[in-house]
Amino acid sequence: MKKFCAEENGNGSEPTENHASDETGIVQAESPNDCGSEPSAEKRIKRIPHLNFRPLLFCALGIAFGIFLYLKIRFGGLAASDFLFIGVVLFFAVRPYGRKRIFAVLTCFIMFAGIGVLAIHLYTRQFDDSLPSGEYEVVGTVESFTMDARDKSIVLTDLKLNGKSKGGKFSANVSDEHIRAGDVVRFTANITRSDMPDRGNDYREYLYVNGIRYTANNIETEKIGTSSNVFLLLNTKIYDVLHLHLPKDEADVAYALLTGNSSGMDGMLLQAIRNGGIAHIFAVSGLHIGILFGAVSLLFKPLLRRKACLPALVAAVFYCALCGFTVSSVRAAVMCGVLSFGRAFGRKTDFLNSLSVAAVFVLTLFPAQWLSAGFRLSFGACAGLALFSGSLRRAFRKLPSFLGGYLAANLSVQMVTFPILIDCFGYFSVWGTLLNFFLIPLLPVLFLGLFLCMIFALMIPPAAAFFLFFPQGMISLLIYVFSVADFSMALTGFAFGAASAVWLSGMLLLSPRLRLRPLARGVAAGIVCILFGMTMIYENAVFYGCKLTAYESGDSAAALLRTKDAAVLVIDGEISLKRCNDFLARNYAGKLDAVVILAADELRAINVGAFLSATCLYAREEIETGLQKTEIIFTQTFTIGGMVFRYESAEKMTVTAEGSVVELDLNHGEALGADLFVGKGSGGLKFFLNHGIIKAV
Numbered sequence: 001m002k003k004f005c006a007e008e009n010g011n012g013s014e015p016t017e018n019h020a021s022d023e024t025g026i027v028q029a030e031s032p033n034d035c036g037s038e039p040s041a042e043k044r045i046k047r048i049p050h051l052n053f054r055p056l057l058f059c060a061l062g063i064a065f066g067i068f069l070y071l072k073i074r075f076g077g078l079a080a081s082d083f084l085f086i087g088v089v090l091f092f093a094v095r096p097y098g099r100k101r102i103f104a105v106l107t108c109f110i111m112f113a114g115i116g117v118l119a120i121h122l123y124t125r126q127f128d129d130s131l132p133s134g135e136y137e138v139v140g141t142v143e144s145f146t147m148d149a150r151d152k153s154i155v156l157t158d159l160k161l162n163g164k165s166k167g168g169k170f171s172a173n174v175s176d177e178h179i180r181a182g183d184v185v186r187f188t189a190n191i192t193r194s195d196m197p198d199r200g201n202d203y204r205e206y207l208y209v210n211g212i213r214y215t216a217n218n219i220e221t222e223k224i225g226t227s228s229n230v231f232l233l234l235n236t237k238i239y240d241v242l243h244l245h246l247p248k249d250e251a252d253v254a255y256a257l258l259t260g261n262s263s264g265m266d267g268m269l270l271q272a273i274r275n276g277g278i279a280h281i282f283a284v285s286g287l288h289i290g291i292l293f294g295a296v297s298l299l300f301k302p303l304l305r306r307k308a309c310l311p312a313l314v315a316a317v318f319y320c321a322l323c324g325f326t327v328s329s330v331r332a333a334v335m336c337g338v339l340s341f342g343r344a345f346g347r348k349t350d351f352l353n354s355l356s357v358a359a360v361f362v363l364t365l366f367p368a369q370w371l372s373a374g375f376r377l378s379f380g381a382c383a384g385l386a387l388f389s390g391s392l393r394r395a396f397r398k399l400p401s402f403l404g405g406y407l408a409a410n411l412s413v414q415m416v417t418f419p420i421l422i423d424c425f426g427y428f429s430v431w432g433t434l435l436n437f438f439l440i441p442l443l444p445v446l447f448l449g450l451f452l453c454m455i456f457a458l459m460i461p462p463a464a465a466f467f468l469f470f471p472q473g474m475i476s477l478l479i480y481v482f483s484v485a486d487f488s489m490a491l492t493g494f495a496f497g498a499a500s501a502v503w504l505s506g507m508l509l510l511s512p513r514l515r516l517r518p519l520a521r522g523v524a525a526g527i528v529c530i531l532f533g534m535t536m537i538y539e540n541a542v543f544y545g546c547k548l549t550a551y552e553s554g555d556s557a558a559a560l561l562r563t564k565d566a567a568v569l570v571i572d573g574e575i576s577l578k579r580c581n582d583f584l585a586r587n588y589a590g591k592l593d594a595v596v597i598l599a600a601d602e603l604r605a606i607n608v609g610a611f612l613s614a615t616c617l618y619a620r621e622e623i624e625t626g627l628q629k630t631e632i633i634f635t636q637t638f639t640i641g642g643m644v645f646r647y648e649s650a651e652k653m654t655v656t657a658e659g660s661v662v663e664l665d666l667n668h669g670e671a672l673g674a675d676l677f678v679g680k681g682s683g684g685l686k687f688f689l690n691h692g693i694i695k696a697v
Contacts, residue, residue, distance in 0.1 A: 048096075048515060049093075049095065049096065049101070049515070050092040050093075050095050050096075050514055050515050050516065051089070051092045051093045051095075051513065051514055051515070052513075053093065053101065053104060053105060054350075054352060054353060054356065055104075055108050056353045056356035056357055056360070057352060057353070057356045058093065058105055058108040058109045058112075059108050059109075059111075059112040059356065059360055060112075060355075060356040060357075060359035060360050060363075061086065061089060061109060061112075062108060062109040062110065062111065062112030062113040062115075062116065063112040063113065063115055063116035063119070063359070063360055063363045063364065064116065064359065064363060064370065065086050065109075065113050065116065066112065066113035066114060066115065066116025066117040066119075066120070067116040067117070067119065067120045067363060067367050067370045068082070068116075068370060069082075069113070069117070070116070070117045070120045070121060071120065071370070071371065074124070075196070075197050075198055079498065081497075081498035081501045081502070081535075082501065084498075084501040084502065084505055085501045085504045085505045085508070088505045088508055088509070089508065090105065090106075090109065092508075092514055093105045094106070112360070115364065116363060116367065119363065119364055119367040120367040120368065120370075123367050123368055124196070126167060126168075127168065127194075127196070127208060127211065127213060127368075128196060129167075130166070130168065130193045130194070130213040130214065131161055131166065131193065131214075132193055133190075133191060133192045133193045134190065134191070135188065135189070135190050135191075136161045136162050136188070136189070136191055137161070137162055137163070137186070137187075137188045138156070138159065138160070138161055138170060138186065138187055138188070138189065138191065138214075138216075139159070139160040139184070139185070139186045139224070140156030140157060140158055140159045140160065140170055140184070140185065141156060141157055141158045141182070141183070141184050141185075141227045141229070141232070142154050142155070142156060142179060142180065142181050142182060142183045142184075142185060142227075142232075143155045143156060143157040143169065143181065143232065143324070144181055144261065144324065145179060145180065145181060146261070146263030146264065147177075147263070147264050152173065152174055152175075152176075152177060152179070153171060153172065153173050153174065154171070154172060154174055154179060154185075154221075155169055155170070155171050155210075155212065156169060156170040156171075156172070156185070157169050157170075158227075159214075161191075161214075166213075167213075168211050168212065168213030168214065169210065169211050169212045169213065169214075170191070170212065170213070170214045170215070170216070171207070171212045171214070171215050171216075172189070172215060172216040172217065172219050173216075173217050173218055173219070174218075174219055174220070174221055175218065175219075175220055176220070176221050179221060179223070180236040180239070180240070181232045181233075181235050181236045181239075182226055182227040182229060182232035182233045182235075182236050183223050183225075183226060183227070184223070184224055184225035184226060184227060185221040185222060185223055185224065186221070186222050186224050187219050187220060187221045187222060189216045189219045190216065191214045191215065191216045192214065192215050192216065193213065193214060194207045194208070194212055194213050194214065194215060196208065197371075201552045201553065202551075202552075202553045203552070203553040203554040204552075205371055208368060208371070209368045209369065209371050209372050211368070231321045231322050234322060235259060235322060235323075235324075237458060238255065238258060238259065238454060238458070239255055239259075241454070241457055241458065241461075241464055241468075242254050242255050242454075242468070243255075244464070245457070245464050245465045245468050246468060246472055246475075247472075249265075249266060249269070249479055250472050250475045250476055250479065252264040252265045252266070253265060253269075253282075253475050253478065253479060254450060254468075254471060254472075254475055256282040257281065257282060257446070257447060257450055257475075258450060258451065258454060259284065259322065259323050259324075260282065260283050260284035260323050260324075260326055260329070262279075262282040262283075265282075267578075269479060269482060269483065270282075272482040272483070272485075272487055272488075273482055274425070274427075274429070275427070275429055275431070275487045275488050275489075275490055276429060276431045276432070276435050276482065276487040277429030277430075277431050277432020277433075277435060277436065277487075278432065278435050278436060278439055280377075281439065281443060283326070283328060283374065284319075284320075284323040284326055284328065284329045285328040285329065285332065285378060286328065286331065286332040286335075286378065286381075286382070287440070287443060287447075288319075288329070288332075288447060289316050289319065289320070289329055289332035289333055289336060290332060290336075291443070291444045291447055291448060292312075292315055292316060292319055292447075292448075292451070293309070293312045293313070293315070293316045293332075293336045294312070295312075295444075295448055296308075296311055296312035296315045296316075297309050297312040300312065306343055306344060306346070307343075307344050309336075309339065309340040309343050309344065310340055310344060312336070312340065313333070313336055313337055313340040316332070316333045316336050317333055320333050326374060327362060327366065327369045327372060327374045327375045327378060328374050328375075328377075328378035330358075330361075330362055331355075331358045331359075331362060331375075331378050331379060331382070332358075332378075334354075334357060334358035334361050334362070335354040335355060335357075335358050335382075338353070338354040338357050338358075339354065351382075351385070351386050352386045355379065355382045355383065355386060358379075359379055362375065373420070373424035373425070376417075376420045376424065377417055377420055377421070377424070380413075380416045380417045380420050381413040381416065381417055383416050384412040384413045384414070384415050384416035384417065384507075385409060385412050385413060386513075387412065387415075387416070387507065387508075387511040387512075387513055388408075388411070388412040388415060388507075388511060388512075389408050389409055389412040390512070391511075391512045392407070392408035392411055392412055393405060393408040395408075396408055406437060406440070410432075410433050410436060410437075414432070414433070415507055416504070416507055418503070419496045419499070419500040419503045419504070420500075422491070422494070422495070422496050422586075423495070423496050423500060423586070425582075425585075426492055426493075426582055426583075426584075426585030426586035426587075427490040427491060427492040427585050428490060428491040428492070429487070429490050430489050430490060430491065431487045431489065435487075445474075446471070446474050446475075449470060449471050449474070450471040450475075453467040453468055453470060453471050454467075454468075492585045492589055493584065493585060493587070493588055493589020493590070494536070494539075494540045494587075494589065495539050495540060495586055495587055496536070496539065497535070497538075497539040498535045498538070498539065499532055499535040499536045499539055502528060502531045502532045502535050503532060505528065506524075506525065506528035506529075506532065509521065509524040509525065509528060510524075510525060542562045542563055542564050543564055544564065545563070545657075545658050546561060546562070546563050546643065546657035546658050546662075547561070547562045547563075548560070548561050548562075548662065548676070548678065549562075549587050550678050551579075551583045553579055554574075555574045556572060556574040556575035556576065556579055557571075557572050557574075557575065557666040558570060558571045558572065558575055558579075558580060558583055558666075559664055559666070559678055560583070560584070560587055560588060561643060561655065561657070561662075562588070563641045563642055563643060563657070564641075565641040565642060566593040566594075566640050566641020566642070566643065567588055567590060567591075567592050567593055567641075568592065568593055568594045568595075568596060568640050568641070568643065568645075569584070569592050569594075569595050569596070569609075569612065569614070570595075570596040570598050570653075570664055570666070571595060571596070571597065571598065571599070571605055571608065571609060571666075572598055572599045572605065572651070572666040572667060573597075573599025573600060573601035573602070573604050573605045574599075575605070575608060576608065577608050577611050577612075580608060580612055581612075584612075591613045591614070591615065592612060592613060592614035592615065593614070593615050593640055593641060594614055594615060594616055594617065594618055594640050595609035595612055595614040595616075595617045595618070596617075596618045596619075596645060596653075597609060597617065597618065597619040597620070598650075598651060598652075598653055598664060598666055599650065599651060599666075599667075600650045600651055600667075602619050602620070602621060602623055602650075603623060603625065605619075606619060606623075606625055606632065607625075609630075610630045615631070616630075616631040616632070616633055617630060617631065617632045617633070618632075618633050618634075618635065618638055618645070619632060619633075619634050620634065620635075620636065620647045620650055621634065621650065622634040642657065642658075643655055643656070643657045644656040644657075651665065651666065651667040652664070652665045652667075660675035660676060661675050661676075662675065662676045662677075662678065663676070663677045663678070663679070664678050664679065665677070665678070665679035666678075666679060667679075
C-alpha cells in the first residue's frame with residue numbers, strides 16, 4: 001500500500017476523513033485490498049487518529065509537564081486534578097492504539113518530560129546555591145529599576161559579594177533617584193538570602209522566577225562605573241529622553257509601550273487599563289514583535305523578496321534584547337524565526353509547530369518561567385488561536401471579514417486565557433472585547449509612530465521635542481479616556497483551582513483539532529460542564545465546616561476564614577490595601593462580616609481595614625483612630641459565624657471552629673499545640689490539618 005504524509009497547510013489544518021492512517025499517524029492512500037474490495041467507510045474513520053501526531057507538540061507538552069510535576073512535588077503539593085489535562089491529551093493522542101503510534105507519542109513525551117525535570121532541578125539548585133544572609137560589600141550592574149510615589153527599587157546582575165563573583169540577581173530599595181539601568185554600583189548592606197518558594201507565597205515565587213537570590217532594604221549606592229551592555233544603555237537613554245521632553249504621565253506610558261516596563265505608571269491609571277482588558281499593550285508581546293517584524297519585512301521586500309523576513313528577524317531579536325528578553329517577546333521572536341527560515345527556504349510553516357518550538361526553547365533555557373503569568377498568557381493566547389480561530393472564523397463568515405476575523409481571534413484567545421487571568425490576577429475584564437476592537441487596529445499606528453519618533457529623537461536630540469509631539473497627543477488621549485471613563489466592571493472574587501484543568505480539558509475536547517463525532521463531542525461537552533460546575537462549587541462555596549485561605553507576600557500576610565454563615569479577613573500590620581484587594585479578588589467577592597487586626601501596629605492595619613468592604617473591625621488594644629463611619633470593636637474574645645476568636649497576644653490568636661483549634665501567627669511565630677497552625681514561622685506559611693477544618697489553601 002502506498003504511503004504518503006499529510007501535508008498540512010500554513011494554518012496547520014488536519015488531514016480530512018478521506019484518508020486512513022497507520023499506527024504512527026501517517027496517512028495512507030485508500031487503495032483496494034488484495035481481494036479488490038475497499039474498506040468500509042466506518043473502518044476508514046476508525047483508523048483516522050483522533051489527534052495528529054506532531055513530534056514537536058508532544059516534546060513541548062512533555063517538557064512543560066516535567067517542570068510542572070517537579071514544582072508541584074517540591075513546592076506545591078500534588079493533586080489528582082493535576083493529571084487531568086495531560087491525561088486527556090495522551091488518551092486521544094495514542095488512539096487508535098497502534099504500537100508504533102503509542103511508542104512514538106510516549107517516547108517524545110517522556111523523554112522531554114525528563115529534560116524538563118532536569119532543567120528545573122538544575123535551576124533550583126543554582127538558585128539555592130547562595131551565600132547566607134549577612135553583611136556584604138556588593139558590586140553589581142543595574143539591570144532594571146522601578147520607581148513609584150514612595151520609593152525606588154533596582155535589580156542588579158553581574159554580582160560580586162565581598163569581591164567574589166556570584167550568580168543570580170539582587171533586588172533592593174534605594175534612596176538615589178538618579179540611578180539608571182547600566183550603572184555599576186557599590187554598597188555595603190545587610191542582605192537577605194531569598195528562600196525557596198512555597199504554597200501561598202507570591203513574593204517568594206516572584207523572586208524564584210526572576211532568579212533574584214538576594215534582597216535588601218533602604219541602601220545607599222555609590223556609582224563606580226558604567227556597563228558596556230549597549231542595550232541597557234539604550235534603554236536608559238530612551239527613559240531619559242522621554243522624561244525630559246514629555247509630561248511624567250505621558251513619558252511613563254510611552255516608556256511602557258516601548259520597553260514593557262510599566263512600573264512607573266500611575267497606579268490608578270494602570271489599574272483602570274487592567275480593568276479595561278488592554279494591559280497587554282504594555283507588555284512587549286507578540287503584538288509588538290509582530291508589528292515590528294511585519295513592518296521591516298515590508299520595507300525590505302522589494303530588495304530581498306522572499307528573504308526579506310531575515311532582516312526583520314534581526315530587528316525582532318534586537319528589540320527583544322532592548323526589552324530584557326521578556327518571555328512573551330522571546331516566544332514571538334522564536335516563532336518569527338521559524339517563519340523566517342521557512343519562507344527563506346520555500347517551506348510552509350505550521351502555527352502549532354512554531355509555538356511548540358518556542359515553548360521548548362523558552363522552557364529549556366528558562367524553566368522557572370513556567371510559573372510566570374507572562375509565559376502562561378503568551379503561550380495560552382497562541383494555543384487558543386491555534387485551536388479555535390479557524391473554526392470560529394468559519395462560524396462568523398456571514399459577518400464582514402474584519403469583524404469576523406477579530407471576533408474569532410478574540411474569542412479564541414479568551415477561551416484559553418480566561419482561567420489563567422483569574423488565577424494570576426483575580427479578575428477578568430468584561431470590557432476587553434470591546435476596547436480591543438478599537439485599540440488593536442490603532443496599535444500599529446501608535447507603536448510604530450512612537451518607535452520611529454523615538455529613533456529620530458535619539459539621532460537628533462535638539463529636535464526630540466518636535467518628533468515626540470505626535471505620539472504625545474495620542475498618549476494624552478489614551479490617558480484622558482481611562483481617567484474619565486469607568487471600566488471597573490469585571491468578573492472577580494472566585495478561584496478556579498482544580499476547575500482550571502477541567503476547563504482546559506473541555507477546550508481540547510471542543511476543539512476541531514480533536515476529531516470526534518458530533519454525538520461524542522456533545523456528550524464530552526456535557527460531562528465537562530457538569531465537572532466544571534462541581535469543581536467551581538467545591539473551590540468557592542462553603543456548605544459546612546470552615547475554609548481557610550492564607551496569603552503571604554514579602555513581609556505581609558493575611559488569612560480568610562469562611563463558614564456558610566460568615567467571612568472574616570485577618571490581616572497583619574504590613575499588608576497594604578492593594579494586596580488585600582488582590583487577595584480578595586482571587587478568593588471572595590462578597591461583603592466581609594469583619595476584618596480582624598493581628599498586629600502590634602494596630603493603627604496602620606486599621607487604616608487599611610477601614611477601606612475594605614466589611615461590616616466592622618476587631619482589634620485588641622483600644623487606641624484613638626479618628627474614624628467616624630467604620631465601627632471598631634476592641635476586645636480580647638469574640639464570636640463570628642460560629643467561629644470563636646481569642647487574642648493570645650498582639651500578634652497571635654486562636655480560632656475555634658468545628659471543634660478544632662486554629663492558631664494564627666502572622667509574625668514569624670512557631671506552632672504550638674493547635675489542630676491547624678497558620679504562620680510565617682520556620683521559613684514560610686505552615687499548615688497542619690486535622691479533622692475540623694475541611695480545607696486550607
